[in-house]
Structure formats: structure tokens, C-alpha cells
Amino acid sequence: MYSGKGKMTKLSISILCETELLVVGGGLAAAERAVAAARNGIRTILVSAFAFPGWEITGQWDFASSGWRNSPLLAKLAAGEDWPLPARVKHVLLENLKNAGVQFIGQLRLLEKLPEGGIFAGRSGFHFITALKIEDYRLPRAPW
Numbered sequence: 001m002y003s004g005k006g007k008m009t010k011l012s013i014s015i016l017c018e019t020e021l022l023v024v025g026g027g028l029a030a031a032e033r034a035v036a037a038a039r040n041g042i043r044t045i046l047v048s049a050f051a052f053p054g055w056e057i058t059g060q061w062d063f064a065s066s067g068w069r070n071s072p073l074l075a076k077l078a079a080g081e082d083w084p085l086p087a088r089v090k091h092v093l094l095e096n097l098k099n100a101g102v103q104f105i106g107q108l109r110l111l112e113k114l115p116e117g118g119i120f121a122g123r124s125g126f127h128f129i130t131a132l133k134i135e136d137y138r139l140p141r142a143p144w
Contacts, residue, residue: 013119013126013127013128014125014126014127014128015127015128015129015130016105016120016127016128016129017045017103017105017129017130018129018130018131019043019044019045019103019129019130019131019132020042020043020044020131020132020133021034021037021042021043021044021045021131021132021133021134021135022044022045022047022117022118022129022131022133022134022135023037023044023045023046023047023134023135023137024047024048024110024118024134024135024136024137024138025046025047025048025136025137025138025139026046026048026049026050026052026053026054026055026106027053027054027055027137027138027139028053028054028093029137030046030048030053030137030138031046031053031054031093031096031097033135033137034046034097034100034102035096035097035100035102037102038100038101038102039100044100044101044102044103045102045103045104045105045129045131046097046102046103046104046105047105047106047108047110047118047120047129048104048105048106048107048108049106049107049108049109049110049138050106050107051106051107052090052093052094052106053090053093053094053097053104053106054089054090054093105129107122107123108120108121108122108127109121109122110136110138111126113134113136116130116131117129117130117131117134118131118134
């Protein structure tokens with residue numbers, strides 16, 4: 001249970017997991033950062049408010065503006081596909097995360113960043129993820 005410093009200290013929050021690097025955000029940049037860290041031997045968790053990674057390609061933006069062709073994680077798609085199906089993009093991103101050893105946790109929203117980790121809200125309540133470092137890749141315009 002976590003009950004350290006922060007705005008939400010009156011709550012008793014279960015520790016969901018521990019990691020060296022916690023990458024917050026479900027976009028392509030966050031996925032790329034998580035994979036790069038994991039490939040360098042850093043225990044990495046990617047947390048997204050969405051149920052899948054790559055939301056800016058599959059749900060928010062059109063493919064043309066997302067820069068997906070330049071992404072090493074989507075290299076499999078770039079060979080011959082002009083407009084890949086969103087389900088295929090999700091599959092390729094999840095496959096790359098898994099192959100790199102990144103743990104993906106979806107549908108958690110970051111409520112508070114603390115020196116020792118982050119407090120998240122999900123469908124099952126509040127969770128704390130301990131991390132040596134948190135990198136936030138959420139877009140500034142995101143509503144959470």
C-alpha cells in the first residue's frame with residue numbers, strides 16, 4: 001500500500017507494479033521511447049489512458065499527418081501499405097512492445113507524478129506504480 005507524500009495521501013492506494021522507467025502516454029513517441037529503453041536493458045512500463053498504443057494514428061489523427069512512415073516500430077507497415085487498418089497498427093505496436101520486453105498497461109490515467117512513482121486512476125480504482133524515473137509523453141492538449 002502506498003500512503004506517501006502528495007495530494008492524494010489520505011487514500012490508501014495499492015501498488016500495482018514496480019519498474020525502472022515508467023513511460024506515460026499512448027502515442028507513437030511514447031511507444032518508441034519505451035521500446036528503445038527496454039532494448040537498452042531498462043525495465044520499462046508503458047501506461048496509456050487508452051486500451052491500446054498508437055491512439056494518435058488509430059483514433060485521433062489521420063495517417064498522413066502522424067509521421068507513421070518514419071517510425072521504426074511501424075516499419076512492417078511502411079512496406080507497401082498506404083493506409084493500414086487501425087487494427088493492424090495496434091497489432092504491430094503491441095507486437096513490438098512485447099518483443100522488446102515492455103509491459104503495456106492500458107486504461108489508466110495519470111493523476112499525480114511523485115518522485116517515487118505515479119498515482120493512476122482506472123476502472124478498478126486508484127493504483128500506484130513505483131518507478132525510478134517517469135517520462136511523460138502525453139500531448140499538452142489531452143483532456144486528462
